[in-house]
């Protein structure tokens with residue numbers, strides 16, 4: 001685990017700062033420090049819930065957008081291109097603000113902060129997800145479609161039983177990266193008041209005036225989350241590779 | 246029931262196929278009767294694959310008519326015709342993520358609506374017919390090339406087609422595995438299956454073919470019973486071709 005060593009310079013840096021650091025505010029041996037730490041970590045639940053829910057939606061939307069992109073008909077491919085180009089052009093932060101402040105006005109739908117965050121993250125990510133699926137599906141050999149056709153499978157069964165199982169194995173690493181990306185982007189949902197890791201850090205930081213320590217903890221929190229996720233993805237990859245042997 | 250002696254099971258009339266500007270099939274006509282075994286040979290690029298791929302519409306032809314079992318092939322009748330025609334590919338095209346048994350039961354279950362038990366019973370029947378019932382639970386990559394191709398044949402048979410198309414079924418195999426696949430095909434031929442086989446295995450052609458077809462540049466140049474066309478090729482092109490493959 002090389003990545004663990006990334007923590008070393010970080011810890012050195014924090015140690016060398018000497019008197020300028022005010023670690024007492026998160027010293028777990030004191031009641032205040034312990035409470036502050038608990039307050040910071042309590043955002044983890046929403047960060048995880050937000051990114052997990054969003055990635056699930058974005059995978060489904062991504063697949064639904066990828067399929068017309070593979071059509072023989074130009075019209076369907078046009079639908080795919082338009083969606084991908086449009087959604088990719090909007091910055092995530094802007095999309096979050098628009099879904100939270102704009103969508104209720106134009107549609108009358110009032111989402112909770114959580115679901116507004118999920119929707120914005122999922123939409124934004126779905127364009128990338130669609131491209132990943134398209135590439136994965138295209139990498140499955142043409143002979144697989146022909147074999148499926150020659151045993152009379154329809155489009156749905158061909159996709160479901162023959163093409164997608166093979167495509168998903170191939171795009172799993174990319175999906176894992178996308179999940180890591182989603183965890184990072186979920187921090188932006190703090191701007192509309194989602195009580196996730198970043199928001200908690202912001203709130204504590206304004207009340208105790210120790211931004212350096214608090215944001216350092218925040219960095220470490222994301223680092224730990226993402227290291228766990230990447231380890232999980234690599235484990236899955238290895239398992240898949242072993243199954244391919 | 247059409248009379249087997251008069252009504253052909255497959256009838257191609259004036260079929261043409263273009264890939265952009267390039268004409269891969271030029272006004273090809275061919276009739277195949279029920280139970281007839283046709284072997285198609287010809288140089289690379291002559292249109293052999295295209296010919297048989299048009300019969301189950303893996304390629305759509307642009308001109309002419311293809312009638313299978315009394316039904317004219319079009320996008321509307323495609324489902325019916327795919328149910329009548331099976332195909333075996335040069336590269337096997339087994340589904341690599343499914344076991345042998347799952348490869349065989351997928352079509353019967355999803356396309357024919359058989360129950361799991363019925364489909365598995367049918368799969369085992371045809372695995373025995375291609376002589377590898379003991380490999381049912383392996384993945385394709387755990388089998389030799391010859392075994393994989395026999396699984397592919399069994400997969401087609403599980404759909405109980407009336408016609409089987411073979412596109413160079415032994416060309417991707419190591420020499421020592423060709424015989425095991427050809428044996429299975431000979432047996433199939435003996436059982437009365439209607440077959441169109443693209444192959445350069447002339448021993449197989451002599452043994453089972455009722456009709457030899459020689460193609461060149463998208464046309465059927467020579468057609469007839471094997472004894473006749475092998476002994477006295479009418480065209481110089483076929484004579485040269487035979488010389489090449491028999492003395493290579």
Ligand SMILES: Nc1ncnc2c1ncn2[C@@H]1O[C@H](COP(=O)(O)OP(=O)(O)OP(=O)(O)O)[C@@H](O)[C@H]1O
Nearest residue numbers: 264265267269287288289290291292293294295296
């Ligand atoms: N999808 C395609 N797009 C463009 N041209 C094609 C396509 N498929 C085949 N062709 C062309 O059509 C011609 C006939 O091809 P076909 O595959 O039927 O030949 P073949 O007789 O089966 O040859 P081989 O012995 O190499 O398999 C070739 O010139 C080939 O380049």
Ligand SMILES: [Mg+2]
Nearest residue numbers: 293294295412
């Ligand atoms: Mg060919």
